[in-house]
Amino acid sequence: MKKLHFTPGPSQLYFTVEEHLKAALKENIPSISHRGKTFQSIFAECTENLRILLDIPEGYHVLFTSSATEVWERIAQNLIGKESFHFVNGAFSGKFQKIVSNYKKNALIKDAEPGEVVDIEKVLIPETSELISVTYNETSTGASHTEGDLAALRMGFPNQLISLDVVSIAPSVAIDFSQVDTFYLSVQKCFGLPAGLGVWVINDRCIDKAEQLLGDGESIGSYHCIPELVAKAKINQTPATPNVLDMYLLGKVAHDMVVKGTKQIRQETNYKAAVLNHMVEQSPYLSHFVKNEQNRSKTTLVADCSVSSSKILTALNAKGLVVGAGYGERKEQQIRIANFPTHSKEQIEMLSDQILSLNI
Numbered sequence: 001m002k003k004l005h006f007t008p009g010p011s012q013l014y015f016t017v018e019e020h021l022k023a024a025l026k027e028n029i030p031s032i033s034h035r036g037k038t039f040q041s042i043f044a045e046c047t048e049n050l051r052i053l054l055d056i057p058e059g060y061h062v063l064f065t066s067s068a069t070e071v072w073e074r075i076a077q078n079l080i081g082k083e084s085f086h087f088v089n090g091a092f093s094g095k096f097q098k099i100v101s102n103y104k105k106n107a108l109i110k111d112a113e114p115g116e117v118v119d120i121e122k123v124l125i126p127e128t129s130e131l132i133s134v135t136y137n138e139t140s141t142g143a144s145h146t147e148g149d150l151a152a153l154r155m156g157f158p159n160q161l162i163s164l165d166v167v168s169i170a171p172s173v174a175i176d177f178s179q180v181d182t183f184y185l186s187v188q189k190c191f192g193l194p195a196g197l198g199v200w201v202i203n204d205r206c207i208d209k210a211e212q213l214l215g216d217g218e219s220i221g222s223y224h225c226i227p228e229l230v231a232k233a234k235i236n237q238t239p240a241t242p243n244v245l246d247m248y249l250l251g252k253v254a255h256d257m258v259v260k261g262t263k264q265i266r267q268e269t270n271y272k273a274a275v276l277n278h279m280v281e282q283s284p285y286l287s288h289f290v291k292n293e294q295n296r297s298k299t300t301l302v303a304d305c306s307v308s309s310s311k312i313l314t315a316l317n318a319k320g321l322v323v324g325a326g327y328g329e330r331k332e333q334q335i336r337i338a339n340f341p342t343h344s345k346e347q348i349e350m351l352s353d354q355i356l357s358l359n360i
Helices: 017-025 036-052 068-078 091-102 147-156 203-213 226-233 246-261 262-280 309-317 345-356
Strands: 004-006 062-063 083-086 105-113 133-137 161-165 182-186 198-203 286-288 302-307 323-327 333-339
Touching: 004 246, 004 333, 004 345, 017 105, 017 246, 036 062, 036 246, 036 309, 062 068, 062 226, 068 091, 068 182, 068 198, 068 203, 083 091, 091 105, 091 133, 091 161, 091 262, 133 147, 147 161, 198 203, 198 226, 198 323, 203 226, 262 302, 309 323, 309 345, 323 345
Parallel strands: 004 323, 083 105, 083 133, 133 161, 161 182
Antiparallel strands: 062 198, 182 198, 286 302, 302 333, 323 333
16 A cells, blocks of 8 residues: 655655656766766756745855754854854754754753743843754644744844754745745755755855854864855855755756745645644544644644554554654654645545544
């Protein structure tokens, strides 16, 4: 039985990936040199389609890493000299803070209650913090910030660098990226691609910060430091051999999404989120973990279970439907359901019907 994955990452491949993968193999893309003209064309196409799809502002540079997790380390090396400030509303935002702390930087933290986000307007952030980190959508808890939070943060702290994790939200939700200095994502969630590629976008303020730290005698890393990444990006290359196949597929899928239109993608996301929310409210086994509807993720629904989550997962798996367990210590108490662009309205409706029909 071919299964349909609603896991929050890796998730179901985007529905056009199969044809693009066949074309990539036919064109022998996995074998090409990352120093040749074919790869430069792939790089240029990928970055241009991402700029259009995500409405990336002028003056921002699109870079590629092995994952979003790698970006955490590169930010710690390149953009933080002594101190950063982290809004933590779940496991992944917390892991970033720990990586910065491991670099012996003063990584200040403001924790949210489980299933909530920090109220940005009520937090005092020291002026000594060089970078402020926000995870827009916490995949582990389903708690999401709003665009108003970013605007308030930018207005209150115009001099600090603002870093934004959009791993499980872009391009499904509209975000004004001019409010932040750097943002990053990986491709195995909303873009529906095989894991193994990170996208890191920075503005010129980030370049200036990295060069300042380098001039001060600080170590900012080696081949994947900002100066090296930017220098290669200017000629549509990368410092080291990248995941060429994933970059090829990302460029094609981003184009497919541009053709479909972000307006339609986001309208469908809202509709599917409403279907899932209604399902949770009707289910005898589920309840919302994120109580505040405004902060309930549109792309990663997290529900508390009145029975062991493994029973729900097993019952759905038998029907060919794969959803995620809770994250970490909540593995047996919760389920997580992805609502990404590859999941059609009909598939979400069918999943919701199957959950409501469970008799456990």
